[in-house]
Amino acid sequence: MMVCLDLSEVDEKIIAFTSSICKLLEVKKVYFVHNIKINELGDDFRELFGNIDLSQEIEANIEELVQEHFQCSSEYEVLVSEESNTEIILADIVKQYKVEITLIGKKSSAKGTGSLGTKLLRILPCSMLVFPEDASHDIKNVLIPIDFSDSSIHAIRLSKSLSDQLGLDLELLHVYRLPTQYFPLISEQNAVRTAESYLQDKFRSLKKKHPEIAEVPYHLVRAAGNSIPERIIKHLNKKKKDLLVLGLKENRPIPNFSLGSTPISLYNSDINVPLWLVYSEKIISKK
Amino acid sequence: MAKIVKTIGKSLFGLPVKGSVFWTSSFILVLGIVMTLLYQERAESAFESIQDAVASSSGWLYILSVNVFLIFCLYLAFSDYGKIRIGGKEAKPEFSTSSWFAMLFSAGMGIGLLFWSIAEPVSHFQNPPLGDAGTVEAAQTAMGVTFLHWGFHAWGIYALVGLALAYFTYSLKLPLTMRSVFYPFFGDRINGWLGDIIDVLAVLATAFGLATSLGLGVKQVAAGLAHVFPAIENDITTQVLLILSISAVATVSVIMGIDKGVRFLSELNMRVALITLLAIIILGPTVFIFGAFIQNTGSYLGNFLELSYWNEAYSDRDWQGGWTIFYWGWWIAWSPFVGMFIARVSKGRTVREFILGVLIVPSLITFLWITTFGSTAIREVLLGNPAIADAVASDMSTALFVFFEQFPFSMILSIIGIIMIIGFFVTSADSGSLVIVSLTSGGKLESPVGLRVFWAMGVGVIAAVLLIGGGLQALQTAAIVTGLPFSIILLMMCFSLYKGLKEEMEEEIKAGKTSERKAYQQLIGELLAKRAQKKENKDVEDASPENKTEPKP
Numbered sequence A: 001m002m003v004c005l006d007l008s009e010v011d012e013k014i015i016a017f018t019s020s021i022c023k024l025l026e027v028k029k030v031y032f033v034h035n036i037k038i039n040e041l042g043d044d045f046r047e048l049f050g051n052i053d054l055s056q057e058i059e060a061n062i063e064e065l066v067q068e069h070f071q072c073s074s075e076y077e078v079l080v081s082e083e084s085n086t087e088i089i090l091a092d093i094v095k096q097y098k099v100e101i102t103l104i105g106k107k108s109s110a111k112g113t114g115s116l117g118t119k120l121l122r123i124l125p126c127s128m129l130v131f132p133e134d135a136s137h138d139i140k141n142v143l144i145p146i147d148f149s150d151s152s153i154h155a156i157r158l159s160k161s162l163s164d165q166l167g168l169d170l171e172l173l174h175v176y177r178l179p180t181q182y183f184p185l186i187s188e189q190n191a192v193r194t195a196e197s198y199l200q201d202k203f204r205s206l207k208k209k210h211p212e213i214a215e216v217p218y219h220l221v222r223a224a225g226n227s228i229p230e231r232i233i234k235h236l237n238k239k240k241k242d243l244l245v246l247g248l249k250e251n252r253p254i255p256n257f258s259l260g261s262t263p264i265s266l267y268n269s270d271i272n273v274p275l276w277l278v279y280s281e282k283i284i285s286k287k
Numbered sequence B: 001m002a003k004i005v006k007t008i009g010k011s012l013f014g015l016p017v018k019g020s021v022f023w024t025s026s027f028i029l030v031l032g033i034v035m036t037l038l039y040q041e042r043a044e045s046a047f048e049s050i051q052d053a054v055a056s057s058s059g060w061l062y063i064l065s066v067n068v069f070l071i072f073c074l075y076l077a078f079s080d081y082g083k084i085r086i087g088g089k090e091a092k093p094e095f096s097t098s099s100w101f102a103m104l105f106s107a108g109m110g111i112g113l114l115f116w117s118i119a120e121p122v123s124h125f126q127n128p129p130l131g132d133a134g135t136v137e138a139a140q141t142a143m144g145v146t147f148l149h150w151g152f153h154a155w156g157i158y159a160l161v162g163l164a165l166a167y168f169t170y171s172l173k174l175p176l177t178m179r180s181v182f183y184p185f186f187g188d189r190i191n192g193w194l195g196d197i198i199d200v201l202a203v204l205a206t207a208f209g210l211a212t213s214l215g216l217g218v219k220q221v222a223a224g225l226a227h228v229f230p231a232i233e234n235d236i237t238t239q240v241l242l243i244l245s246i247s248a249v250a251t252v253s254v255i256m257g258i259d260k261g262v263r264f265l266s267e268l269n270m271r272v273a274l275i276t277l278l279a280i281i282i283l284g285p286t287v288f289i290f291g292a293f294i295q296n297t298g299s300y301l302g303n304f305l306e307l308s309y310w311n312e313a314y315s316d317r318d319w320q321g322g323w324t325i326f327y328w329g330w331w332i333a334w335s336p337f338v339g340m341f342i343a344r345v346s347k348g349r350t351v352r353e354f355i356l357g358v359l360i361v362p363s364l365i366t367f368l369w370i371t372t373f374g375s376t377a378i379r380e381v382l383l384g385n386p387a388i389a390d391a392v393a394s395d396m397s398t399a400l401f402v403f404f405e406q407f408p409f410s411m412i413l414s415i416i417g418i419i420m421i422i423g424f425f426v427t428s429a430d431s432g433s434l435v436i437v438s439l440t441s442g443g444k445l446e447s448p449v450g451l452r453v454f455w456a457m458g459v460g461v462i463a464a465v466l467l468i469g470g471g472l473q474a475l476q477t478a479a480i481v482t483g484l485p486f487s488i489i490l491l492m493m494c495f496s497l498y499k500g501l502k503e504e505m506e507e508e509i510k511a512g513k514t515s516e517r518k519a520y521q522q523l524i525g526e527l528l529a530k531r532a533q534k535k536e537n538k539d540v541e542d543a544s545p546e547n548k549t550e551p552k553p
Helices: A010-025 A043-049 A054-069 A086-096 A115-123 A150-166 A188-209 A228-238 A262-268 A281-286 B019-038 B040-078 B097-108 B111-126 B136-150 B152-171 B178-191 B193-228 B236-256 B258-283 B286-302 B304-309 B324-344 B351-382 B387-394 B396-404 B410-440 B449-543
Strands: A002-004 A029-035 A075-081 A101-106 A127-132 A141-145 A169-176 A218-222 A243-247 A275-278
Touching (some): A043 B449, A086 A115, A101 A115, A115 A127, A115 A262, A169 A228, B019 B193, B019 B410, B040 B304, B040 B324, B111 B136, B111 B193, B111 B387, B111 B410, B136 B152, B136 B304, B152 B324, B152 B351, B178 B449, B193 B236, B193 B396, B193 B449, B258 B351, B351 B387, B351 B396
Antiparallel strands (some): A127 A275
16 A cells, blocks of 8 residues: 655544554555655755755654554555656556555645646556545445446445455445436436436346345435536435545546546545545556 | 736816727718718719728738637637636636526627528529529538638637637736737837727727628618518618617617616517527428528538638639628627627636637527528528519518518518617617727726717717718728728737736746745745754753763773
8 A cells, every 4th residue: 555645734644544444454565655846845945954864854754653643563664755746756656566555635625726636546557545634534334436337346346345344334326317308308207217217227237247236225316406426425425424435447548628527526526535446457457 | 917007097078088099080980971971972982992902902811810810719728728717716707607608699699690691691592602503502502601601700700809808807907998908019008009099990890890780780670661661762861760760769778778778678689589580490491490500500510621711712703802801801890899798798717618608609509590591591592482582682681571471470570570670779889889988988888878879879870871872882891991900900919818828827837836836845844843843852851961871880
């Protein structure tokens, strides 16, 4: 596992969360990583701090934080780099150390833009766990929004395996929109009935194909006037879920034209639960 | 870069106008009116000669310019500049998307569309730019060329001017006037004679562009009245009387103010126009209209490049001088008017939203209108009914009413048509006077009613005089001639807008990087300071007497 630290006050919470995750998941080794943005330290800053070995100081600082908040027997290592491009160095670390999951913190939108996180979502060849600064460590109820794609199924299976290990409660959610081109030829009521019947069939065949998730409850919800991410967040808050799991599809070649995909929109929203974005092995091996 | 630029230092006899712009443009307009009235007989041939000269020598410049405007707009829309928000990052759109679309369309919809939506396609069908007249191919060409004149190029001109005005007014807080758009080039010199020339040209372009529309509208109203009430003669006297009376109604609208006058009439106009459109679709050949709409749009898109750049280079005909060049001149002349309007309603939109919204939505609705009226008219001719074609050949202003005769409730439709044209006349004159007042007072929108009445009546008088002096020819020439110098202004506007947006983007990136850099420096600084403090405390602790270890023997 790789844990990205940015030296802010959120680092302590992230390290404590890492500790609780490692206990649950028996993680072999954790890499606590920070990349010093040398280009953003101006000449006046360097003059003020003279010949201090910045890497050493930051490494020592992180080491102290880890010793204080990381109460787990998993092995760990602190890595501090000085590269101009943070995303590239993190991607290299993931490949070099065969990291399967990266944990990043997320401040509320008032405090940060989350632009690095969005870039990491697109670039890093591993699954991502996003820990909002106000989230709790206590995870019991998991929500898995699905769209019946392979990536969704992978997310369900991963969550099921976690649930079997840790006794978590899972719930599947599908948010649908009514196609508008049929109105006013058919009534809204009929359209809803038809759509839900079709989706119930899809759920049934999904469970038939994957008997291990036959007992997992599911929920069908209409988007109505909201966007799909908004509807997911509403359901998340209403049902007081502790973890959101999403399957990620492969990156589109022209990210600028994907006008707000669901994972990116959920990442950019102010949700108070951890967000686990999973890639299937097949996609990771392609990256 | 944002600076507040003073444009009015003094008022003129207590009126909030910029004297140099007001008097110069008034003088040129009055001179034009007087010369036309004095040399009435020679005016008509003079107008024809001028139009021929401009079209033959500068037609290529018009075509090149209009294509440049459209390409430039598309470039801005699809580049990173498309993300810039008009009015700043925090600005929010004032109107919902659907209201905004309706307002965009109403900005361009008007007398011109009512006049030409039948006359133009049928005219091209009978006298095509290429190929044989009266054939199915001629019908397709006619619709393609009509779509060219009323489609993306026209709205590209409005989008350019509207975006420039919106950006410099809302984002850089400069006055809402044409000279503000040239701030990146000329800096504070836009307050001097350079800016005066730009605003004077804008006033002349707006006045003549508006007068052209009003003149066409009045011709159509006169034709309609003569059609419905045969006792009324469709001649110059009727047209001039109509201008005077409708201008008087426009004056009442001006006095009532924007909220009551123009807004009420605009909404009424749009409702009546929509009902008329639906009536023709339902009463007419509905399936044909839908099929033709799709085919016409596809043909326009498929032949887009060829249509856009064709300029009769290998022909000795002068077909384009009377059509494409006239239209490009007319739209360019209208652009301050339409541009100012769409600028005022578009705060909070991104550059991309603005350009794509202005290009696509009004164009599509215009295409539907032109298909409904124009393609249906051509269909009638193809089916052997010569009435509409004869009307277009003899007097284009009667085309709409002869068209209505082919439908049930034709009398009602004709009366509705007359009311619509009068309604558009009034709103155009009212809004036009507001725009001209704004241009002559350095961007002020609050102005004495008297000034607005002056310009509303003034534009009516110009239209009347042009009709007296040379009729449709004179109106077309006025549009073409004023459009030419203004097209050079718009080319410069492209550079100016690009420069302004580029500087804004660079500042945004710089500001973003600076604040990120400061925040990161602060983090590192605090961390190092904390560690240094810790070390110091530890050293102090180690050095304290209780901690001294006894020396070993």
